[in-house]
Amino acid sequence: MEGKDLRVRRAVESLQEYVPVHPLEEIGAELGIPVERLVKLDANENPYGCSAVVRDAIACCASYHLYPDPEQRRLRAALARYAGFPEDWLLAGAGSDELIDLLIRLVVEPEDRVLDAVPTFGMYSFLTPIQGGQVVSVPRRPDFSLDIPALLAAIDERTKIIFVASPNNPSGNLAGREQILALVETDLLVVVDEAYWEFSQESVADLVATHENLVVMRTFSKWAGLAGLRVGYLIAAPSLLQHLWKIKQPYNVNTAAQVAARAAIADLEHIQQTVARILAERTRLLEMLARIPFLQPYPTRANFILCRVEGRSARELRDALRRRGVLIRYFDTPLLQNCVRVSVGRAEDTDRLREELLALA
Template sequence: MNAPVRLRPEIAALPAYRQGEQAAPDAFKLSSNENPFEPLPAVVDALRDAVAVNRYPDATAAGLRAALADKFGVTTDEVHVGAGSVSLLQQLVLAAAAPGDEVVYAWRSFEAYPGLVTVSGATSVQVPLREDGSHDLAAMAAAVGERTRLVIVCSPNNPTGTVVTTTEFEQFMSAVPDDLLVVLDEAYAEFVTDEHAVDGPSLTERHPNLVVLRTFSKAHGLAALRVGYAIGASSVLDAARSTAIPLAVTAQGQAAALASLAHEEELLARVDRIAVLRDQVWRALVDQGWEPPLAQGNFVWLPTGEHTAHAAEVFETHGLVVRAFAPEGLRVTIGEPESVERVLRAAQEVLGNTSV
């Protein structure tokens, strides 16, 4: 029965985050941008050693923060670790925005953004993507007003896969107030091969109002362990730490992330293989007659428009679970190499049966 409990109406009306559907045993799950490779052997060993589940983890993630600080040439206070980059974004939104404030971001982008803003009590200001699926940073800068407390830039953008260039981002940072928090969400940074793409960690010293988010879920393949990190000014990250749920990052997650960082050469070789396969799939789609944005994540975007629901059904008949964002398009993860032939057959069938 429904209990007579008073809830915030905007929260009661808020749809829960929808995870990518699970795939049948004979199908490929290409809906969640997961890494198809098994964990690195060193990660498996680290998890095997981190078995003291009766003890709390290090709440500060000191070892992992030190390793990340060394990697990016910052201090440990300029690194914050959380249970996935999305949890860090939630902390930053809560630290910066309150009822009556605004948060600006491009749309369509990561589907968690609207919910995080609503939970904070702030208001979303969504700026449409350009025709090619990329951020319109000039329009985003123009959308910043007196009530704006935070801007989110996603590069590569999820789900369209486009990047923001260094030049574009620097122009944007020059156009917005110096005291406005800008969050650069780089969850897919390791897959980027465009030399002109922005590299967030290299810019944080020049822009104290910039925080960069990255994750171990995608390229590192640790999605189930939920470890993400932020790089930025210690004063901003201290505010985020104040809003965090304590002890959210497990000891197992910390150990696995450290092991993955220690074997980054082996990891990046795997990432390169995924990026090469991504480029091959993208080129094949273009050859079929599609006009997908240039992909820089570990996924491709098919602009299926009003045919999105039908297109998802076609992919399902080919044993492929993809992510549908009706009425805009499909996001298809680059998964196992064995899935590629099915992806291209399904894409060809959609193109042949519709006016996409």
Template sequence: MKLLRNNVKTSAGYIPGEQPIDPRVIKLNTNENPYPPSPRVLEAIHAVTAEQLRRYPSPSGQAFREAAAQLHNVTPDHILTFNGGDELLSVAIRAAADENDTVAFFEPSYSLYPVLTQIHGARANILSYNIDGTRWSLPANVENADAAIMLIVNPNAPSGHLEPVEKLAAIAASFRGLLVIDEAYVDFAPQSSLDLVRQFPNVLILRTMSKGYSLAGLRFGYAIAQPQLLREIEKVRDSYPVDAIAIAAATAAINDQPYARDTWQKVKAERARMTAELQKLGFTMPESHSNFVLATAPQKSDAKSIYETLKARGILVRWWQLPRIADKVRITIGTPEQNNRLLAELATLV
């Protein structure tokens, strides 16, 4: 009896970051915003009526589309909503790549990319970042990659480094497939690739409400692309991908830009302070434009041991047994109080 496709049976699946049950644990491992969402979000949730729950939601999440379009200075048909950025990635691969087509992505990068590629039955073209000490950059001539779709997370995860928009524009101009620029962390960066949507019909930008808007528990993401591309992508998307509560909450969050931008500034200020303090302890790291830092353990220290000891002391950071990053820990920027506790513990370990 065969119940599952071989690509599913042989896949290791995606391994999410640990989600502790104990509220006393300081959680600096999965890049949530350390500050709560806008108060308008809870107001919007409380205002959802029984009638809204009885009926199916707007298939397009129209209220959110209009709010996001106004923010990004595009028309609403440039916006398409999804049940989180991960669903967008899955839909984009299914829409652009036939089985046995090639999906190009980079390593180290978001570890969901190879999982989605394998489950779909596509082939992976894994391109390696150039890493010179703390300097990360895309390899040369990636625009010539033979692939149906290319995935670039910018700012990068796990490094936090930012590729120039000009480099991404050059890739978009020459690459012959769909170019997905994953901007999950762009709210903490000084620039976005949004203008490339206006220039290139093959560019799709991923945005999420999880990081910058403190809605990781809600699962809400969206695409920005030219309308003719999104009309095709929409054929693959679920019929009602975002529910009435999510639409109301996400719309309230994106409409409260002063609140969101205040949290971004707090995170960026703490990121600068944490970078300086970690360097004093002997850690090295790329310049981060995200809400985390990727810190290489000091000489005579071991990243795995740091991760395990911190966990035993009630602090979670992220560590991977993977080539090129096994000597590093990724640290989400927390509140000043959380960061101070982490620094105090690290000072006893290195």
């Protein structure tokens, strides 16, 4: 069909599509492998799923015919207990992806600039041009640490936001507290994306209390097993949040998601046990990967491990593992040459990955 002249905005016409992960059923059908034989290590999800308490809470909720609470009162009360910040310092979103979008929409005018430190999570550079902004990507150092002098030098009068993921995806390393403070001192909006905080247990959230231009973002997608329900939250000063409340869609976090996130906080001990299992498995996975002759794993503070692939193509390795039913991510960009990223799964997932890697050696 020929496209009608709908006058799509130029920023959208030239947009690079985001490459998302696809449903297991679709991949299983394409590969001719039953879904239960697939090992999903490509999106840093919690392989234990959500807890029985969360599933029951979702099943028992009787108000799906009503709109969700636009002010997320009960969810924010639970988040206040969990995150240790008052409710008026918290706002929930449909995943942290929505919160990234909201923050960009809050401050970016056409031609404004957004800084990120690459390689990093792709959503910052995906969402900025939709708003008409321009991403300025500052390379990290060879060990993936932030290059603070280069970030500071990249700031100009059109710079509006600096995004830093800590731990960073896909490299797994943390940003230093002093480094974040150096960025905050610029008075620009600094967003620290702590999507993997539960695995690193290191945060700069306490600095939000004294720095109005600092925002910390978190998510229920990784540690709490709720990626499919889309719940994230941010911690920010009420003076900044008041404006985000004005632009967020009223019913952005649906009822099932709000119920599930509250239940996850109520069932904290159980979920923290799965996090502890993932952390224990991370050590085992790292040791296993280090013994594979063609892989060089990097240290990590998150629930995934980045590996440099040596002497063969990372893409072909990803493809070969995929054909065998093991799903991982690969990267081959100038700053991240010939690498794969493996999420930490269950012990049986590590065993299966090992088996398939050895078969491909």
